[in-house]
Amino acid sequence: MFRRQFEQTGPTGSKKRIFARTLGLFRPFTGSVALLVVLIAATAALDLLPALIVKGMVDAATAGTEASGTGVSGAASGGALTRINLLFLALVASVLTSGVLGVALGYVNQAIGQGVMYRLRGDLHAHLQRLSVRFFTQTRTGEILARVSTDVNGVQGAVTGTFTEFLQNAITLAVALGLMLTLEWRLAAIALVILPLWVYPTMRVGQIQRRLMRLWHEENAKMSAHLEETLSVSGVMLVKAFGRQTHESDRFEASNATLRDLSVRRMMAGRWFNLATGLFGALAPGAVYWFGGRAVVGQELTIGSVVAFAVLTQRVFQPFAGIARINTTLLSSLALFERIFEYLDLPIEVEERSGAQTLTTPRGHVRFEDVSFAYASGARNAIADINLEVRPGQMAALVGPSGAGKTTATYLLQRFYDPQAGRVLIDGHDLRDVTLESVARTVGAVMQDTYLFHASLADNIRYGRLDAPTADVEAAARAAGLRSMIERLPEGLETVVGERGYRLSGGEKQRVAIARAILKDPPILVLDEATASLDSRLEREIREATARLAVGRTTIVIAHRLSTVLAADVIFVLDGGRIVEQGRHAELLARDGLYASLYREQFEADILETVADEVAAALEDRQPSRTS
Ligand SMILES: Nc1ncnc2c1ncn2[C@@H]1O[C@H](COP(=O)(O)OP(=O)(O)OP(=O)(O)O)[C@@H](O)[C@H]1O
Ligand SMILES: [Mg+2]
Structure with missing residues (x-):
């Protein structure tokens, strides 16, 4: 049964599902919802x-006027006055009570709405992190x-609007119609004839509003994506x-x-x-007075009943109107929930299986066994049949x-991705x-x-080990060759690096990342070397830090x-996702294959630099006063 529902692709089927799921969000608030219903019923009745x-x-x-008019007795009119006074007090009391209950209702309503939102936001954030x-x-x-x-x-x-409004409306409507029918059914019949005339325009407006609302949300998401892209530092620079x-x-401008x-x-x-509401609101009581007035003349109704009726x-x-619009308000709320559920339902591709093991003291043995991987199904393999061992x-x-x-x-x-074939192994x-x-x-x-966060250097480094004491952070920064830079900065390690670290140079950023890795102290280290050539001094600092x-x-x-x-103990030469050669530098050079040609292209220029580097290093060592 549930399965069939799940497979239903028709809009109603899916709407029902969304509705059921939305209701499910209120389950933790059952008590509050019950209280809310009571409060709504009480205020509606009041x-x-x-x-x-x-x-x-x-x-x-x-009655009093008639009594005094006919001069029957002063007591009768006196009784009427007392009655009127008491009724006025009752009126004041009912209005006050209704006001106070309204405040309580507002609170419970907010508590539920914000509670649902709080959980949704939390779930969404947690889910997005797992994607x-x-x-x-x-x-x-x-x-x-x-x-x-926004969503x-x-x-x-x-939540606070649709749900409460619906309940409030339903209860008010039921009680009011009940009262009207008991007061005078013929008058009630008038209202019942007029009311449905009103349904169509109300629903139509609701539909229009819902469509506009959906478009608004889509456009708003587009705009915020555009802002994010063009007003980030990289975007602005581009x-x-x-x-x-x-x-x-x-x-x-378009958005x-x-x-x-x-x-x-x-x-x-x-x-x-x-x-439309205003027109009907003004005309309907008129109609009641017209019909009721005639009934009063015919002695069929009391004036009080007519007034109450109006x-x-x-x-x-x-x-x-609210009830007539319930379909559309419900649908537009469901559209919102749908957008959120859509994200919550995104499959988690890289998931921890139940009973997954913990690697307590990893030794750092890495193996790829026949690993193939493509970024998208149908795309060519970015990694094809790789076997390697470190x-x-x-x-x-x-x-x-x-x-x-x-x-x-x-x-x-x-494990940012799982391979489509083969296995990636650590320690077997x-x-x-x-x-x-x-x-x-x-x-x-x-x-x-x-990538650096908009935070201080120290906090960015500490991301490697959140509970690291300051002394360790400083030691890591020193080991990564950041000492001279930090000494130069007025606020030292507490300097804020700016969004994505834009206040640092490329080399400095990479050394912050190295410091972060030093602090983390992982058994397996992956290093994607910067391609940009650095000045020889910096190059040496980074090389020493990575060594x-x-x-x-x-x-x-x-x-x-x-x-x-x-x-390197072993070099793997990749081309088109495959390992085409492997071995040590001298062996690979001797083979005169891809490695040899890459070597000539990429690394040979380094030889001169390395020599220059060594000379510079030697000079610096001899004249320490120049650097410090
Ligand atoms: N997120 C992605 N979605 C789809 N294809 C991708 C994605 N990232 C990389 N690729 C493709 O996968 C292939 C391998 O990319 P990869 O980044 O691993 O290359 P690389 O060897 O690191 O290159 P470089 O030396 O330029 O950094 C490329 O053809 C690239 O276009
Ligand atoms: Mg790369």
């Missing part, structure tokens, strides 16, 4: 009470942000470098104008709706032309059999484009420097 009290007052007044890197390479960041913030905020309105400010303004127009249209639809009629339209403590170098799959191989080792365990935490703890990486980092652990370096390939 809101109708004044109509009855007014009826009592008017009837007492007319594979693939999702983030395919989705615009701004779009994600819009869903987590979830919309949910709060939907726009400026190509002088595309006008182009970007135009793109923004901006659409949002403006959609909002105006939505507001206007609301205005037309209000106009009040009730006015009170009936609003809730009736023993604990060894240093392996990956070399190959751009796009050969070197970075991809390191992604697989960090398939990565899919160990906990994600184990992998993250065992493998540390300094990637091609270093220190490589000691006592398995290291896999994507090598762009001669010194690295010379130091």
